[in-house]
Amino acid sequence: MGKAILFIDGDKHWREQARNCFSAAGQKLVEATNAEEALQRSEFEPLSVIIMDLELQGEKTFTLLQFLKANNPDIPILIFTATPQDDPEVIKILAHGGCDYVRKDSIEELLVAAGTHLTAQ
Numbered sequence: 001m002g003k004a005i006l007f008i009d010g011d012k013h014w015r016e017q018a019r020n021c022f023s024a025a026g027q028k029l030v031e032a033t034n035a036e037e038a039l040q041r042s043e044f045e046p047l048s049v050i051i052m053d054l055e056l057q058g059e060k061t062f063t064l065l066q067f068l069k070a071n072n073p074d075i076p077i078l079i080f081t082a083t084p085q086d087d088p089e090v091i092k093i094l095a096h097g098g099c100d101y102v103r104k105d106s107i108e109e110l111l112v113a114a115g116t117h118l119t120a121q
Contacts, residue, residue, distance in 0.1 A: 003048035004028040005114060008038045008064075009080070010056050017107040018051070025111055027118075035064040042068055047075050049114050053104070054081040054089060062092060069097035076117040078102060080110050 007018045007029055015031050022029040030045050032038035034056055042050070050068055054061045068077060077097055082104040083090055090101060102113045 003046045004030040006030050006032060006038065006041055006045070006047050006050045008032045008034075008050070008052040008056065010034060010053065014053070014080075014104070014107070018110070021107045021111050022114075025115075027114075035060070038064060039067065042072060047072060049117050050075055050077045051080050051110065051114060052077065054079060054083050054093065061089070062096070065093055065097055076100070078110070078113055078117065080104055 005022060005027055007015060007022075009015055009018070010033050015033070019029050019031065030041050030047075032041050038052070050072065052061070052064070056064070065077060076099040078100045079090060079093055079098045080102045081090070085101050085103070094101060100113050100117065102110045
């Protein structure tokens with residue numbers, strides 16, 4: 001298996017859904033529940049795509065995005081969130097390094113979006 005997909009989400013349900021779906025598709029998934037774990041995982045694991053929720057408990061998501069983008073400039077970062085696409089925070093994230101938005105409705109849609117970015121590399 002090649003590089004991993006980093007999935008950052010504080011919700012256990014969505015991490016389990018992502019693990020099952022990406023594993024079934026033959027993708028290696030590395031999970032993080034918060035910014036600290038995400039930074040640790042991104043430092044030691046070769047990554048192909050980063051997927052992050054905007055609603056991390058008490059975390060500054062924009063700061064995390066900036067750090068991840070600065071240290072992984074060629075890795076696409078997808079936003080997977082229940083926050084509406086026209087929300088100012090989503091717009092800000094997409095304008096500063098987030099490459100795609102997927103509404104937190106269906107893990108299968110996320111798999112398709114991630115696959116698009118994997119094949120583009």
